[in-house]
Structure formats: C-alpha cells, structure tokens
Amino acid sequence: MRPLKHLTPTQIAFFREEGYLSPVRVMSAEEAIGFRADLEAFEHAQGKPLTGNQRAKTYLLFTWAHRLLTHPKILDVFEDLIGPDIVAYHWTSWIKEANSPAFVSWHQDATYFGLEPLEQVTAWVSLSAANTQSGCMRVVPRSHKRGQLPVDLRPDKNNLLTSGQTVMVSVDDKDTVEMPLQPGEMSLHHTCTIHGSKGNSSNDRRIGFCLDLVPAHVRPNPHLIKSGALCSAMLVRGKWHHDLFPPELPPVGDADPISTRQHEAGVASYRQMVGALGHMTAGRLD
Ligand SMILES: O=C(O)CCC(=O)C(=O)O
Numbered sequence: 001m002r003p004l005k006h007l008t009p010t011q012i013a014f015f016r017e018e019g020y021l022s023p024v025r026v027m028s029a030e031e032a033i034g035f036r037a038d039l040e041a042f043e044h045a046q047g048k049p050l051t052g053n054q055r056a057k058t059y060l061l062f063t064w065a066h067r068l069l070t071h072p073k074i075l076d077v078f079e080d081l082i083g084p085d086i087v088a089y090h091w092t093s094w095i096k097e098a099n100s101p102a103f104v105s106w107h108q109d110a111t112y113f114g115l116e117p118l119e120q121v122t123a124w125v126s127l128s129a130a131n132t133q134s135g136c137m138r139v140v141p142r143s144h145k146r147g148q149l150p151v152d153l154r155p156d157k158n159n160l161l162t163s164g165q166t167v168m169v170s171v172d173d174k175d176t177v178e179m180p181l182q183p184g185e186m187s188l189h190h191t192c193t194i195h196g197s198k199g200n201s202s203n204d205r206r207i208g209f210c211l212d213l214v215p216a217h218v219r220p221n222p223h224l225i226k227s228g229a230l231c232s233a234m235l236v237r238g239k240w241h242h243d244l245f246p247p248e249l250p251p252v253g254d255a256d257p258i259s260t261r262q263h264e265a266g267v268a269s270y271r272q273m274v275g276a277l278g279h280m281t282a283g284r285l286d
Helices: 009-018 029-046 063-069 072-082 222-227 257-280
Strands: 020-025 086-096 104-107 121-126 137-139 151-153 165-167 185-190 195-197 206-215 234-237
Touching: 009 020, 009 072, 029 063, 063 086, 063 206, 072 086, 072 121, 072 185, 072 206, 072 234, 137 185, 222 257
Parallel strands: 104 165
Antiparallel strands: 020 185, 086 206, 086 234, 104 195, 121 185, 121 206, 137 195, 151 165
C-alpha cells in the first residue's frame, strides 16, 4: 500500500462511504488571502468580477490559478484518494457576490463530464468564509451510491447553473449536510454526490474554486470518443494513461495573448464535449 501524504485512513474511509469530506486544510488563511488578492487585482484591472468563460478552466488563464491547481498539498490529498497519476479535467470559479440571491440547484458533476468510470473527484477550495449565511456548499451524504441520475431543466435567473440543471429526485433539507469552510480549507465530493447551495446574505463575497480532477485511467465515454468531442485536460502529477484528452499547457502569463488563446481553446473543447452529451447534460455550459 502507498503511504498516505495528507489524509488519514479514517478520512478516506469516510469519503468512500459518505461521498464527501470536509473540511480539509490545505493552506494557511494568509496563503488563501494571497490567492484572493491575485483574483481581485485582475477583477479590479478589468473593472468587473470574473465573468462568463473566465470562470471555466481558470487555471489556463492565470499563473496564480495554475499555482493553486498544482498546490502540492491539494495534489497530495488527491493522490491519497485517486492515486499518483492525476489529470485536471475542469475548473469552475464559483463566486457569489455579497448579499446576492445566487444559488446552485441540486446536481451531480458526472452529468456534464461524460467520463468513465465514475471516479472523478471535485475539490471546492475556499478563499473566503463559506458558511450558512454566505451560502456554503451542501451535499446529500451517500447519494454517490445511487449512480448517475436523470436531470431536468428548471431555469432561474439566480441559479449559477445557467441551464437550471437539477437532479430529478426530491431532496429533503434534513437529509443534507452543510460544508462550512474557512479560507485555505477545502471540501471534496464524489462525481455522483448530489450537491448545491443557497444564496449569500453575508456582506462579503463567497469565493470558491472547484477543481475537477480524475485518475489518469479515466476516459471520455464511447460516445465522446466516437464523435471526437474530446475535452482538453492537464496532467498535474504522474503520467498519462491514454491520449484521449488533448493536453493543455500551463499559462505563460496572466491573461496574456498566448494564455488567452489556450484558455479559449480549452473552454471551447469543454463546451463541445458538453454539447455532444446532449440531453444528458441539460445544456450546462459554464
Ligand atoms: O459553489 C457552489 O455553491 C456550487 C459548487 C458546485 O456545484 C460544484 O462544486 O460542482
């Protein structure tokens, strides 16, 4: 057995049984605040919050986001959970502005990733206080054992899932668990864990980055391979196991022309992949 790098056997057993784990501290509050300062310096320079495509695959656009994606402690946690060969498949920047009704409907990440086997794991890394008031993430424990569930569209202007994608099961609040986090902590959830969040009624932004990582043996499903709608991805530790993810390179600068081009291509490949999944995804394209 490989020696563990960050988690305990009890934490790993909990994740496998419950489909989530929280909180896990992966950096100091000061380090997290430094990443927040990098984000907000860019937002200040562009005169608006991170928007549209900038929220997807953000690690291709900014050196600081790539540094966060490849943070040794974060990758150590993933190595404990999914093994030493690790591929970053996607990233979503989930920012709820202060006093905003923005929420996220109940969903499973597996629905819009098209990967097999269902071994993808998402880390939600917090750069601000995520709690009941600011609309922290909530999960339905053990829901990952139900496999991939059908979804329907319930569009709502305040839903951060632009399609309104929602799993077609009723979720009772009493069966859910909140995952409050301090800056520098992260939560983890399995690709089939049902999760969502409520609005932010606090006076601060709620800033979380979702890192969607897979063990390198995970592959696009046969439909994606056949149609050629392959999402690009980045090897972040260890070695590739196949060539079905067009490889991405780290950004060379911050939103400079080369990184911007690579980011646009990466997000386009993600959108093409989601489009090819058709009705299975309910059209989530952010
Ligand atoms: O940030 C949120 O509230 C939702 C995040 C989410 O849906 C995810 O991590 O996949």
